[in-house]
Amino acid sequence: NAGVTQTPKFRVLKTGQSMTLLCAQDMNHEYMYWYRQDPGMGLRLIHYSVGEGTTAKGEVPDGYNVSRLKKQNFLLGLESAAPSQTSVYFCASSYGGNNEKLFFGSGTQLSVL
């Protein structure tokens, strides 16, 4: 009963490097989200998807790209990492978008040096 799984759990990048964070859910949820958590800022929405093949911008989308090629997967890409992207990243999913509760993964700690 995995729920929402994020890989990797930890990553250190150098400025300018690229990487992709993978999120997988096994609950057949339509909606998926990427959040970042920074000290004193709470969780902020980066991008979200309301279904396979769709993506939309959240509150802080700059510097990130996403793809939802399969319903169960939501990928977050950093094309050219910057120190400001050092954060903890959380993926979440929900059955619908109408105030359905979110199910979160355990997070990815990313450091950009």
Add this chain to the structure above:
Amino acid sequence: DQQVKQNSPSLSVQEGRISILNCDYTNSMFDYFLWYKKYPAEGPTFLISISSIKDKNEDGRFTVFLNKSAKHLSLHIVPSQPGDSAVYFCAASTIQGAQKLVFGQGTRLTINP
């Protein structure tokens, strides 16, 4: 521009007593509010929610109160238990943007034996 604010970064309560966590919001269009609980190295988990048509919602030891005129909600935990020690996030959404939850900064609750 923090639309959802939790002004207390931390709170310490004795086991068995009541814990009260507060949250203020500025956007009068918010009509649905949630509380999430987060343990270290884990993702947030849904705790309790309330719609703006209600002023109180109860689930076991947890009660959420909503004061729309003051744009304030609170989470009461009675009695507090050591396992309640965690970071608590309040979140809010609008009907139009139900998938775009806005989170507060979080309050770290510590329950002392």
